[in-house]
Amino acid sequence: MKNTVRIGTRKSKLAMVQTNSIIKMLAQIAPELNFEIIPISTLGDEILDKPLIQFGGKGVFVDAFEEALLSGKIDLAVHSAKDMTMQLPEGLGIIGIPKREDPRDVLVTFDKELTDSMKAVIGTSSLRRQFQIEQYYQAECKNLRGNVPTRLEKLKNGEYDGIILAAAGLKRLGLMEEKQLHYRIFSPEEFVPAAGQGILAVEGRLHDELSEIVAGINDKETAISLKAERRVLERLNAGCHEAIGVYSEVNKDLIRIDAVYKKGDKTLRVKEEAFTGDYLKAADRTADKLLDCVCTAHTDLICTKSSAKMR
Numbered sequence: 001m002k003n004t005v006r007i008g009t010r011k012s013k014l015a016m017v018q019t020n021s022i023i024k025m026l027a028q029i030a031p032e033l034n035f036e037i038i039p040i041s042t043l044g045d046e047i048l049d050k051p052l053i054q055f056g057g058k059g060v061f062v063d064a065f066e067e068a069l070l071s072g073k074i075d076l077a078v079h080s081a082k083d084m085t086m087q088l089p090e091g092l093g094i095i096g097i098p099k100r101e102d103p104r105d106v107l108v109t110f111d112k113e114l115t116d117s118m119k120a121v122i123g124t125s126s127l128r129r130q131f132q133i134e135q136y137y138q139a140e141c142k143n144l145r146g147n148v149p150t151r152l153e154k155l156k157n158g159e160y161d162g163i164i165l166a167a168a169g170l171k172r173l174g175l176m177e178e179k180q181l182h183y184r185i186f187s188p189e190e191f192v193p194a195a196g197q198g199i200l201a202v203e204g205r206l207h208d209e210l211s212e213i214v215a216g217i218n219d220k221e222t223a224i225s226l227k228a229e230r231r232v233l234e235r236l237n238a239g240c241h242e243a244i245g246v247y248s249e250v251n252k253d254l255i256r257i258d259a260v261y262k263k264g265d266k267t268l269r270v271k272e273e274a275f276t277g278d279y280l281k282a283a284d285r286t287a288d289k290l291l292d293c294v295c296t297a298h299t300d301l302i303c304t305k306s307s308a309k310m311r
């Protein structure tokens with residue numbers, strides 16, 4: 001096997017940090033390998049003035065990588081799992097899934113904390129974040145794009161009273177303890193994260209020698225969680241233009257899945273629990289219940305398995 005592995009990554013600082021952390025893990029299990037980082041520009045990085053939903057959704061961050069992987073220009077690509085499309089091209093797959101970083105969402109404010117039910121202009125382009133933050137504040141959501149440091153700059157410039165970011169990105173960039181910033185961290189129960197949030201996924205060509213090496217970085221529980229969460233999205237046929245949160249946690253023999261879905265004026269919530277080995281069945285049941293309710297239920301809120309209420 002060639003011993004220089006070329007790893008494609010987006011150019012943002014977060015993408016670079018993520019790629020370097022994967023390289024560190026790989027270097028530990030395969031010290032004979034060398035790594036070269038190949039920065040790749042995607043449509044999603046270049047068009048910054050529109051919400052993603054207006055120009056093709058999630059795929060805009062990953063298509064260029066898949067071409068590069070298939071043509072052999074790169075050997076691996078490092079992604080935030082939550083930005084990945086459901087269908088990967090024939091021959092490619094997620095071959096490495098390390099332990100999940102903090103999955104939670106954080107409301108970041110500058111110089112102040114928001115009080116409950118206060119009127120506030122909130123920066124986020126995510127429909128999932130929009131409908132959930134409305135459960136806590138009288139939020140008027142304004143589009144917010146760009147990489148994490150740019151988003152924080154826009155907050156500091158006073159364009160927003162608060163912005164919502166993933167704890168994972170903030171932590172990876174060392175931006176979770178900035179002076180003057182306040183962080184309201186929501187538990188996954190209070191504010192359901194995006195499928196795959198906080199998880200890194202290494203994409204590569206299936207069944208080659210490298211894929212066996214990369215599998216060495218896998219965290220079993222994270223891998224199960226990611227598969228379960230992605231399965232729910234797949235069954236709902238949900239792209240990033242859907243207001244949907246899916247979060248799962250594996251605890252030894254048990255997996256719990258928690259999903260919220262806003263469709264029209266209905267807000268649906270489903271909780272499932274199953275033996276870990278049945279994680280796909282649990283994901284299917286979660287999706288079935290959501291679909292069922294979208295089609296038939298009169299109630300605008302359902303809770304199964306437990307009585308957690310959204311506010």
Ligand SMILES: NCc1[nH]cc(CCC(=O)O)c1CC(=O)O
Pocket residue numbers: 080081082083148164165166167168169196197198199200
């Ligand atoms: N949509 C952008 C994006 N994709 C991945 C992360 C970082 C968090 C993660 O790794 O899941 C972010 C930033 C954010 O949502 O705050």
